[in-house]
Amino acid sequence: MDNIYYLGPDGSNSHNAMLKFMDLNITEIKNKIPQKSIKSTLEALEKDENSVAVLPIENSIEGIVRETIDNILKLKDKDIKIQGELTIPIKHILLSTGTDRTKIKKIISHPQALSQCSEFLYKNYRHAELKEVSSTSYAAEKVSKENDDTLAAIANEACAQLFNLNVLANDINDEKDNKTRFYILSRHSLITKANGKTAIILSTKNKPGALCDVLKIFAQYDINLTYIDSRPSKKCLGEYMFFMELDCLENDIKVKNALDKLNEYVNFIRVLGSFFIYN
Amino acid sequence: MDNIYYLGPDGSNSHNAMLKFMDLNITEIKNKIPQKSIKSTLEALEKDENSVAVLPIENSIEGIVRETIDNILKLKDKDIKIQGELTIPIKHILLSTGTDRTKIKKIISHPQALSQCSEFLYKNYRHAELKEVSSTSYAAEKVSKENDDTLAAIANEACAQLFNLNVLANDINDEKDNKTRFYILSRHSLITKANGKTAIILSTKNKPGALCDVLKIFAQYDINLTYIDSRPSKKCLGEYMFFMELDCLENDIKVKNALDKLNEYVNFIRVLGSFFIYN
Numbered sequence: 001m002d003n004i005y006y007l008g009p010d011g012s013n014s015h016n017a018m019l020k021f022m023d024l025n026i027t028e029i030k031n032k033i034p035q036k037s038i039k040s041t042l043e044a045l046e047k048d049e050n051s052v053a054v055l056p057i058e059n060s061i062e063g064i065v066r067e068t069i070d071n072i073l074k075l076k077d078k079d080i081k082i083q084g085e086l087t088i089p090i091k092h093i094l095l096s097t098g099t100d101r102t103k104i105k106k107i108i109s110h111p112q113a114l115s116q117c118s119e120f121l122y123k124n125y126r127h128a129e130l131k132e133v134s135s136t137s138y139a140a141e142k143v144s145k146e147n148d149d150t151l152a153a154i155a156n157e158a159c160a161q162l163f164n165l166n167v168l169a170n171d172i173n174d175e176k177d178n179k180t181r182f183y184i185l186s187r188h189s190l191i192t193k194a195n196g197k198t199a200i201i202l203s204t205k206n207k208p209g210a211l212c213d214v215l216k217i218f219a220q221y222d223i224n225l226t227y228i229d230s231r232p233s234k235k236c237l238g239e240y241m242f243f244m245e246l247d248c249l250e251n252d253i254k255v256k257n258a259l260d261k262l263n264e265y266v267n268f269i270r271v272l273g274s275f276f277i278y279n
Numbered sequence: 280m281d282n283i284y285y286l287g288p289d290g291s292n293s294h295n296a297m298l299k300f301m302d303l304n305i306t307e308i309k310n311k312i313p314q315k316s317i318k319s320t321l322e323a324l325e326k327d328e329n330s331v332a333v334l335p336i337e338n339s340i341e342g343i344v345r346e347t348i349d350n351i352l353k354l355k356d357k358d359i360k361i362q363g364e365l366t367i368p369i370k371h372i373l374l375s376t377g378t379d380r381t382k383i384k385k386i387i388s389h390p391q392a393l394s395q396c397s398e399f400l401y402k403n404y405r406h407a408e409l410k411e412v413s414s415t416s417y418a419a420e421k422v423s424k425e426n427d428d429t430l431a432a433i434a435n436e437a438c439a440q441l442f443n444l445n446v447l448a449n450d451i452n453d454e455k456d457n458k459t460r461f462y463i464l465s466r467h468s469l470i471t472k473a474n475g476k477t478a479i480i481l482s483t484k485n486k487p488g489a490l491c492d493v494l495k496i497f498a499q500y501d502i503n504l505t506y507i508d509s510r511p512s513k514k515c516l517g518e519y520m521f522f523m524e525l526d527c528l529e530n531d532i533k534v535k536n537a538l539d540k541l542n543e544y545v546n547f548i549r550v551l552g553s554f555f556i557y558n
Binding site (some may be wrong): 031058059060062063064066087105125175177179181208209211212215217218219222223225226227228229230231234235237238240 | 285321337338339340342343345366454456458461488489490491494495497498501503505506507508509510511513514515516519547
């Protein structure tokens with residue numbers, strides 16, 4: 001494989017997920033290429049036959065990453081499939097160029113990171129100024145450049161190393177079980193293990209109980225849904241598509257049978273990928 | 280009623296929804312008070328016994344507004360309920376201090392508005408610089424202040440009037456059926472009409488087919504689900520709550536029976552409101 005694309009900049013959680021994937025994956029990949037957005041990561045993958053992309057799909061606090069689903073649906077090349085998933089822990093830490101945590105007067109980070117550490121901030125830095133910036137790695141870079149020991153960033157361990165910053169406080173998330181799940185996308189299959197999932201998107205017929213009929217079919221074939229989410233059809237308010245993950249592979253006979261049966265009940269169905277879990 | 284709180288600034292879509300609600304509502308409300316965020320709008324409502332709040336819940340292109348659901352769930356005063364809903368069309372227009380649309384070199388707006396007009400922008404302003412700002416009304420205000428006829432904002436009709444700007448192009452959304460639905464929240468019931476909905480949130484027991492069991496109960500009592508969405512439990516990845524809207528009122532005997540029956544199948548259930556539709 002030639003290239004791997006991910007949501008940059010370096011030090012981002014997607015960058016960490018990409019590094020974990022490179023550790024676990026056996027195929028050699030030559031270049032690591034950061035991208036500016038989820039959209040541009042998938043566009044790069046689409047233009048490059050022999051490549052892989054790593055994108056966040058779900059965080060345990062914030063929920064599904066809609067931009068990833070919506071942009072996967074826009075892919076013109078239907079040979080690009082979800083080929084794997086992996087999960088990394090999200091640990092926020094407080095970083096500064098100084099070492100005295102009582103000196104801090106201003107803290108910068110991505111709005112989600114600030115919000116996920118609000119109890120810590122309220123308890124320890126009630127009077128500090130909080131400022132939102134576009135990413136946690138940008139916050140760490142800014143703190144490193146400004147070299148002002150009253151300024152701190154909330155970011156991750158990778159950023160501490162990358163920007164040579166001191167850790168003033170570790171593991172400052174309010175919720176300790178903060179994790180993000182990533183999809184690995186490619187035209188080529190990557191690993192084969194026993195433990196697999198299938199991701200699909202479908203739109204039900206517009207009649208009462210239509211979603212219930214769909215779920216009954218999965219129950220009937222003993223297929224467990226591990227995720228369900230509604231996305232707007234983008235045609236009119238109140239018309240939805242459903243994104244679902246099933247706990248088995250597409251080539252499992254029960255999935256084949258359920259998908260056949262489903263055709264009677266849905267307007268549209270598409271398998272986005274059948275994939276294994278790197279963990 | 281004393282005060283109505285909404286997501287500002289003036290000229291925002293929430294401001295428009297608030298004005299529509301004031302037109303339709305028969306109870307007198309003394310003061311219109313804009314707020315900086317969804318969170319602070321609900322905090323203001325919680326501190327003010329005799330008040331109403333207007334918040335966006337769903338857009339036909341972007342989907343549900345998670346921040347609204349998550350912050351409603353955080354309300355400590357359980358007497359605050361969803362008391363009504365209303366829907367307004369979202370029409371993006373191109374605004375400038377000048378009148379010559381061929382002069383425009385830079386276009387500013389909220390990222391969602393820029394993305395929702397991307398076909399128009401690609402066709403007509405492929406070489407213009409696009410810049411993201413925090414809201415469409417802030418974009419319009421900035422264009423009005425800078426008084427530079429090469430600069431334009433994507434905003435709405437209300438902003439054109441509020442900031443005295445010229446309309447260079449009308450109805451520039453890629454998807455013509457762009458609408459946003461709003462919730463009206465209060466401790467006090469507001470209108471009583473025949474056409475109602477009930478919003479609930481529940482967590483299912485962690486076993487295969489649990490969601491299917493819940494949906495079956497609604498089908499059995501002939502209750503139509505108009506919306507379903509999963510939200511993370513925020514405890515661990517893979518544990519969810521389901522936000523649902525039913526097409527009838529809580530005091531309908533079939534809803535009472537279904538909710539009684541549901542108690543056997545769920546860990547937790549809460550009625551967020553049973554309300555009427557202003558339209």
